[in-house]
Amino acid sequence: xxxxxxxxxxxxxxxxxxxxxxxxxxxxxxxxxxxxxxxxxxxxxxxxxxxxxxxxxxxxxxxxxxxxxxxxxxxxxxxxxxxxxxxxxxxxxxxxxxx
Numbered sequence: 659x660x661x662x663x664x665x666x667x668x669x670x671x672x673x674x675x676x677x678x679x680x681x682x683x684x685x686x687x688x689x690x691x692x693x694x695x696x697x698x699x700x701x702x703x704x705x706x707x708x709x710x711x712x713x714x715x716x717x718x719x720x721x722x723x724x725x726x727x728x729x730x731x732x733x734x735x736x737x738x739x740x741x742x743x744x745x746x747x748x749x750x751x752x753x754x755x756x757x
Contacts, residue, residue: 666674678688727734745751
């Protein structure tokens, strides 16, 4: 097992420690679980504090995609391919294109 050392400010430590205590976990166990989530092999995005904004963006993009698909299916397919490429480049999709 590898040991890492990370410096964090007191305020962040206190917040993390409160969360660990609230979950009835040691600080180390809690931090390991957070790191495991960040390194999720399924590519799940752990930062969900912006869920409402993300949901709104998804709804808007769905409306735009539907309208575009009705007008030009070829343009929609190109846009989907471009979006997949951008997501792959940012590590938000697996190499096989799956989430």
